[in-house]
Amino acid sequence: MPRNSKDSKYENNGSNRRTHTYMSAEDQAAGKKSFWTELEITGTIRNLSSNLFQMTHLTALYLKNNSLQRLPPDICQLVNLRNLDLSSNKLRSLPAELGELIQLRELQLSHNQLRILPYELGKLFNLMVLGLIGNPLSKDIMNIYAEPNGTQKLLTFMLDNLQVTTPTPPPRPWIPLARPTSNRPTCIFTVMCYNVLCDKYATRQMYSYCPSWALNWDYRKKGILEEIRHYSADIINLQEVEMEQFYNYFLPELKQDGYAGIYSPKSRAKHMAESERKYVDGCAIFYRTSKFTLIKEHLVEFNQLAMANADGLDHMLNRVMPKDNIGLAALLQTTEAAWENTPADAPFVQQPILVCTAHIHWDPEFCDVKLIQTMMLSNELKTILEKSAQTLKASENVNADANSIQLVLCGDFNSLPDSGVIEFLSTGRVSQDHKDFKDFSYKQCLEKILSCDKPNEFTHSFKLASAYNDEIMPFTNYTFDFKGIIDYIFYAKQTMTPLGLLGPLSSEWLTQNKVIGCPHPHVFSDHFPLLVELEMVPTVSAPINGIIGHRTYGKIHRKAMVI
Secondary structure (H helix, E strand, C coil), X not given: CCECCCHHHCCCCCCCCCCECCCCHHHHHCCXXXXXXXXXXXXXXXXXXXXXXXXXXXXXXXXXXXXCCCCCHHHHHCCCCCEEECXXXXXXXXXXXHHHCCCCCEEECCCCCCCCXXXXXXXXXXXXXXXXXXXXXXXXXXXXXXXXXXXXXXXXXXXHCCCCCCCCCCCCCEXXXXXXXXXXXXXXXXXXXXXXXXXXXXXXXXXXXXXXHHHCHHHHHHHHHHHHHHHCCCEEEXXXXXXXXXXXXXXXXXXXXXXXXXXXXXHHHHHCCHHHHCCCEEEEEEEECCCEEEEEEEEEEHHHHHHHHCCCCHHHHHHHCCCCCEEEEEEEEECHHHEECCCCCCECCCCEEEEEEEECCCCHXXXXXXXXXXXXXXXXXXXXXXXXXXXXXXXXXXXCCHXXXXXXXXXXXXXXXXXXXXXXXXXCEEECCCHHHCCCCCHHHHHHHCECCCCCEEECCCCEEECCCCCCCCCCEECCCCEECCEEEEEECCCEEEEEEECCCCHHHHHHCCCCCCCECCECCCECCEEEEXXXXXXXXXXXXXXXXXXXXXXXXXXXXXX
């Protein structure tokens, strides 16, 4: 139902009426049914019928120039409203429930008798136009409103001062999947994957539904660290960690808990001054030193790989190379304390394991770039494993080959479960004409770096499985505009068994408390951490020269998982 007048975006107290068209003459002649999403009620209306609030399909409601003295709380049922005009009435107050109409773009309240506004109006983060003149509101409110960009400043002020009544979410459940083996040597360890949302990206423009104080890094970092400590994973993989925060916060704090860590910022950092470099985000891996020692760390820079393999291909240079995402890998080796069920007089195994975390490009319009980055990563991991096997043979005296070094791959892949990225990682193959390549041909580049077992597909040799799926976790990223699975933990399925994992945040809590997106005062990132407990069997053969080491004590009792 088109509106012919444009007066609603301006403050006025005129009596002009809007002209509405319900149905064209042609549609009426064709026998079509009318469907209207806007309603205007004008006159001397004092009360609103409860039937009005059952019209939940309305996107605009014009109640200007009436005699309304109150607005029923049931207004919150009109969840699809984009425009609400209540100007030129006799309203003395507004219901707090008005703040639940989060789709509102325009709210006209001018020329009423409002002395106060409910702080819940701050929840209207989509609001672009707010009419307030002609009300006896306080000077404090009207001074903020009169400033440049006053509507947004006022909404921020009200949201920041709105009392948080939402209870803390219930603990996430621990989901047992299998029992640990008791009749052979095993290494049981936990792996966390967590995009912590760095301060630079946590802006009011992106997360305007979150109070400013709850977006503040000094507030969020304490909650993030508390969460990491609570789950106490043996291997912690973080994304979006700013360089300064790694060295001055996370590393010193987690060292106190028995961790060591490695870090790399995104590739752009190397071209920046020190004053700017410290704010670049990147990836971090922490490992519990009682269970693992670091042999070597590896940085995978996708822009460098794109340049090296472009062969002059325009879209490789123009689409893939400019994205400076990275992968970070740590070649770890188990300690004696990591193993269970090893006889006291038997040698313990220094099992090598390659842990990799990655942060793939975010933009959905660049699904081809995401897939190329992931494919280049798989090839780099293959190379790292081959070189690592040679290093272990030469320096660590371990009889290992590339297949005996076990792999854990996790990160924020910014890709849904049905994407080419996850298909490639999960199945080991992807078609050369997969839709995620779009209309770009990367064939000549990819044929240089990947296996092509069949003429029309690219493959990798890793046998990986995802610890999580959409039946267990409906979303790992939860914002107002997007909710989906984009974070993953992959493990070597032939040599590792998931014993249990951390379940989802309570959907009932999200629904009942109308949590429309994160961050939230009780949720410190827009991503939820993933946590899986893995049981690993040894894959390295006996030492080349003698015994690596003997256990000095008997069976180590596995600590119960407490979440």
